[in-house]
Amino acid sequence: MNNATGKRVLALVRGDDYAHPGEEEANGLLFAGLVPDRRRRVLDAGCGGAGTAAWARQRGLGAVTGIEIDPATAELGRRRHPDVTIVQGDLQRASRIVDGPFDLMYAMTAVYAVPDQDAVFRELALLAAAGAELRLLEYADPHGHFAAATGDSATLAWWRPLVPLRLPETLAAAGWSSVCVRDLHPEFIAWYTQLCARIHDKRDRIRREFGDDWYAFVAAEYAGILELVRERALGGVLVRAKRGRDSG
Ligand SMILES: C[S@@+](CC[C@H](N)C(=O)[O-])C[C@H]1O[C@@H](n2cnc3c(N)ncnc32)[C@H](O)[C@@H]1O
Numbered sequence: 005m006n007n008a009t010g011k012r013v014l015a016l017v018r019g020d021d022y023a024h025p026g027e028e029e030a031n032g033l034l035f036a037g038l039v040p041d042r043r044r045r046v047l048d049a050g051c052g053g054a055g056t057a058a059w060a061r062q063r064g065l066g067a068v069t070g071i072e073i074d075p076a077t078a079e080l081g082r083r084r085h086p087d088v089t090i091v092q093g094d095l096q097r098a099s100r101i102v103d104g105p106f107d108l109m110y111a112m113t114a115v116y117a118v119p120d121q122d123a124v125f126r127e128l129a130l131l132a133a134a135g136a137e138l139r140l141l142e143y144a145d146p147h148g149h150f151a152a153a154t155g156d157s158a159t160l161a162w163w164r165p166l167v168p169l170r171l172p173e174t175l176a177a178a179g180w181s182s183v184c185v186r187d188l189h190p191e192f193i194a195w196y197t198q199l200c201a202r203i204h205d206k207r208d209r210i211r212r213e214f215g216d217d218w219y220a221f222v223a224a225e226y227a228g229i230l231e232l233v234r235e236r237a238l239g240g241v242l243v244r245a246k247r248g249r250d251s252g
Pocket residue numbers: 006021022023024049050051052053054055056071072073074077093094095096111112113114117118
């Protein structure tokens with residue numbers, strides 16, 4: 005679904021240009037505990053249509069710059085959310101396409117789509133202000149079963165869900181410390197169950213606006229994802245880290 009039409013279908017189902025599970029509830033988890041500060045410099049890594057970035061900005065959490073690789077999606081985000089600065093480019097080269105430093109850097113289900121995740125974490129560290137915080141709400145592969153479960157899927161086999169147990173080491177090597185990882189499996193079950201129900205409820209509108217094929221594709225795709233989550237071949241994680249090295 006990482007193309008502009010797919011994101012429009014999902015925006016219809018989810019509302020507000022979100023291309024992530026859990027919509028506003030997920031936003032609440034990702035930004036939990038942050039007090040409003042309009043001077044906070046915020047980077048949204050893989051911002052999509054900028055629904056999350058606009059949500060954060062509207063709550064006074066800072067001035068948000070988004071990086072988005074897909075030109076049509078970046079343009080959609082700019083049109084719909086002119087209060088967010090969106091730079092089209094690749095997170096694997098983030099430090100060469102935007103100017104830091106940033107106080108808060110986050111990714112809402114975007115790093116799973118990048119082949120070289122170590123490069124993303126290194127690039128974000130290069131753009132981080134001293135003491136900056138990194139927050140991720142991402143797909144996870146908690147038991148290493150994802151590749152085997154999706155090997156024959158054209159739409160999922162390229163996903164790289166994060167492996168929670170490896171994250172502390174991976175992030176430390178990229179210059180992040182105080183890594184904290186929380187499992188979101190129960191939330192992902194609930195969110196994908198709700199999403200499948202909403203796709204079903206909105207079937208007439210999806211068919212009317214996008215055609216029968218798009219409806220059939222989206223319904224099957226998300227039923228398949230829910231099944232993967234139920235089998236624990238796919239899950240979610242919430243990650244927090246700080247820029248800097250752990251002492252000792
Ligand atoms: C599932 S969508 C999530 C979008 C947004 N974060 C949200 O929550 O609505 C993942 C986004 O990451 C973008 N993306 C994937 N690989 C990227 C890369 N290497 N650099 C920048 N953006 C990337 C995709 O084009 C897509 O818009």
